[in-house]
Amino acid sequence: MAEKEVRLRRLKTASDIARFMADYYYELDEATKSRKRKIAWCTSVGPAEILKSMGFLTYFPETHSALIGTRKLAADFIPSANAIGYSPEVCSYLTSDIGAYVLGETPLAKAFPGIERIPGADVFVYNTNQCRDVQDWFSWYSEKFGAPLLGVETHRNVGKVTPAHVASIASQLENMIEPLERIAGQKFDIDELRNVVELSRQCSVLWEKCLATAAAVPAPLTFFDATTLMGPAVVGRGQQEVLGLYERLLEELSERIERGEGATGERERFRIYWEGMPVWGRLSMHAKLFSGLGAVVIASTYCSSWIFNALDPAAPFESMAKAYLELFIVRSEEYKERYIREKLAFFKCDGIVYHDAKTCPNNSNCRYGMVQRIESKTSIPALVINGDLNDMRLISDEQTRTNVEAFVEQLEEQ
Amino acid sequence: MNPVYAGVDVGSSRTKVALLDEKKGLLGYAVRKSGVDFSATALEGLKESLEMAGRTQADIARAVSTGYGRANVAFAADTKTEIGCHARGCFYYFPxxxxxxxxxxxxxxxxxxxxxxxxxxxxxxxxxxxxxxxxxxxxxxxxxxxxxxxxxxxxxxxxxxxxxxxxxxxxxxxxxxxxxxxxxxxxxxxxxxxxxxxxxxxxxxxxxxxxxxxxxxxxxxxxxxxxxxxxxxxxxxGRHPQLTGAIGAALYALEDPRGAGKESRRG
Incomplete structure (x- = not known):
């Protein structure tokens, strides 16, 4: 039997977002070459607001790794990181990125003509809220580049976020100011930080609204779209121009809802929630696989990771600390279970797919009985697929296909 | 002549074919090494099972394929996963x-x-x-x-x-x-x-x-x-544990319980 042709619908704003991302990398490249602006490397949910308020351009290596993933280059790079002591078992963002550096390669060179290398660095700033791996990752580069390393050591397994939690993170953020002033060569300005925090808050509000449009039936947005549309929320939060992008995206998604138009050209028979990391090297394949079966993956925890409801310019340090602590990834199992159940209800989901990413234990929420607990309480069928975020050697496409097809058959029988 | 319903389970190791009549009786079957040409093996298995049943390919009303090579069976009208077919085949014998x-x-x-x-x-x-x-x-x-x-x-x-x-x-x-x-x-x-x-x-x-x-x-x-x-x-x-997936596929062919029309209960 011939494979079915699956139609995906591209959002017009996606082109504007792609242009924003290109400009972002060109600006970093220009600063690397001219040395006219200082560059701070920052983890994806690191204190970008502080860095931007102090005039740093911010570079997020996790986005570089995701680009390696989408371009299916990770398997070429990872062995070089393994050979210098980074196990194939640790984060494949780390190993593919460091491996690329060891080999003198970057997908930026092909994606953006004129760029030959990754951005330079004046400082490395991490927050371990994502995982411990980011600290190891930045440590390696810090030594390589001879630039200082600063970081926030977060709390994990947080149930209720208490004032004590917030105070400890806020003080770590405040302690960064003095070394950052020295590196930036300029004084910290609290009003500028308030301004950036406010812009970041507005970005978060808009991004949350965009994601929430997927509650409409049919959903105007898929998880697979959102993984690339979220780029500006990751790298550009705290910047004015990002707000216009998400205002236009929200408008376009609202128009789809008014027209009753779904995210794909296929009929939305089942609504699926995605829990865990995307499989970057299979985004398009997975989008077509699910859509072709009439099962649209409409929402995820992952894309909601850049929603920071707590941000408040009146209390910038405390609110940043709170926002970063309220993140799903650092919370307790009880909180995570409640969160996922709320999302399943809000997005009116028929099924949930958990991605058990081999090298990302921190973002694989199916290893401690969560699947069974949520399934027994909600009666919403669940599927676990084995894979990885970047290392496609850990993927069996045929197993994934059979699992997903069988899962949709199961939904049909409900 | 009464119609025949075919189920073909192209597994990674063996290809199994089962033929059922309208009353779900097993008319013929075959088990062959899948080899490297799934399409040819499926066809050979079909011929062998038709011979056992004393029927011809023209008698086949509908065929459904399953297993790893399910997409390679040219004469199948539909595919189902091996999970669905094993479920269907088992439930028929153990309801x-x-x-x-x-x-x-x-x-x-x-x-x-x-x-x-x-x-x-x-x-x-x-x-x-x-x-x-x-x-x-x-x-x-x-x-x-x-x-x-x-x-x-x-x-x-x-x-x-x-x-x-x-x-x-x-x-x-x-x-x-x-x-x-x-x-x-x-x-x-x-x-x-x-x-x-x-x-x-x-x-x-x-x-x-x-x-x-x-x-x-x-x-x-x-x-x-x-x-x-x-x-x-x-x-x-069951009597034919190796044929369970193929029998399930043949039951799908007979009962045609495709999911078409099934919709989200929540959306």
Whole structure:
């Protein structure tokens, strides 16, 4: 039997977002070459607001790794990181990125003509809220580049976020100011930080609204779209121009809802929630696989990771600390279970797919009985697929296909 | 002439064909090595089963394919996953709430059905081949045995060897170590069977009624007896455990219960 042709619908704003991302990398490249602006490397949910308020351009290596993933280059790079002591078992963002550096390669060179290398660095700033791996990752580069390393050591397994939690993170953020002033060569300005925090808050509000449009039936947005549309929320939060992008995206998604138009050209028979990391090297394949079966993956925890409801310019340090602590990834199992159940209800989901990413234990929420607990309480069928975020050697496409097809058959029988 | 419904299960190791009549009676069947040309093997299997049934290809009203090579069967009108087909095939013979254990050439499945035959969940083994037919083939090769010899040998064991490793390669090393230490072949073979059972039982919990299917069970019925001992209760096995997926596919062809029209209950 011939494979079915699956139609995906591209959002017009996606082109504007792609242009924003290109400009972002060109600006970093220009600063690397001219040395006219200082560059701070920052983890994806690191204190970008502080860095931007102090005039740093911010570079997020996790986005570089995701680009390696989408371009299916990770398997070429990872062995070089393994050979210098980074196990194939640790984060494949780390190993593919460091491996690329060891080999003198970057997908930026092909994606953006004129760029030959990754951005330079004046400082490395991490927050371990994502995982411990980011600290190891930045440590390696810090030594390589001879630039200082600063970081926030977060709390994990947080149930209720208490004032004590917030105070400890806020003080770590405040302690960064003095070394950052020295590196930036300029004084910290609290009003500028308030301004950036406010812009970041507005970005978060808009991004949350965009994601929430997927509650409409049919959903105007898929998880697979959102993984690339979220780029500006990751790298550009705290910047004015990002707000216009998400205002236009929200408008376009609202128009789809008014027209009753779904995210794909296929009929939305089942609504699926995605829990865990995307499989970057299979985004398009997975989008077509699910859509072709009439099962649209409409929402995820992952894309909601850049929603920071707590941000408040009146209390910038405390609110940043709170926002970063309220993140799903650092919370307790009880909180995570409640969160996922709320999302399943809000997005009116028929099924949930958990991605058990081999090298990302921190973002694989199916290893401690969560699947069974949520399934027994909600009666919403669940599927676990084995894979990885970047290392496609850990993927069996045929197993994934059979699992997903069988899962949709199961939904049909409900 | 009454119509014939064909189910074709193109597995990683064997291709199975089952032909049913309108009353779901098994008219003919075939089991062949899948080889490298799935399409040709499926067609040869179809011809063989038609010969057994005394029918021709023109009598086939509808065919459904399943298994890894399901997309390669040109004469099939539709495809279904092997999970769906094993469920359908088992429920036909055992129409009650059951847990199905299928041991295939390349993967294992645990499928749970409710009293109406609806799937309530399923698990497949990970990419690793531990506990599958491929594992048994590798171990037989290490022991210089034909795969057909394993069952009878395992039954002779009086002092089973325990293999500790998850990994097929590491298990092979353990087998070599046991040979070197003078362990009896039959005790090692029973240990290999025990390893297969353990890999499966750790995949999921089991409900009260358990059905076992697949080529490994068909060729090594002692694995069923050992599993019974392990879980402490009788296991149901159909007359043609290796054909279960093909029969399920033929039942789909006959009953055409496609999901078309089924919609989200929540949306």
């Amino acid at each position: 009650e709430a059951i847990t199905i254990i299928d041991i295939g050439g390349q993967d294992n499945k645990i499928i749970k059905l409710d009293g109406q035959g609806r799937r309530t969940g399923f698990k497949m083994n990970r990419k690793c081949a531990a506990g599958t037919g491929a594992f048994l083939e590798e171990m037989a090769s290490r022991l210089d045995l034909a795969i057909e010899e394993l069952d009878a040998l395992a039954r002779q064991s009086a002092d089973m060897v325990r293999l500790g490793s998850f990994c097929t390669v590491f298990s092979a090393t353990e087998v070599l170590e046991n040979i070197r230490n003078g362990k009896k072949i039959e005790d090692i073979v029973k240990g290999v069977f025990f390893s297969v059972i353990n890999r499966i039982l750790e995949m999921d919990s089991l409900s009260e009624k358990v059905v076992m299917t697949g080529g490994v069970v068909a060729n090594n019925p002692y694995i069923v007896a050992m599993t019974e001992e392990q879980i402490g209760r009788k296991i149901l096995v």
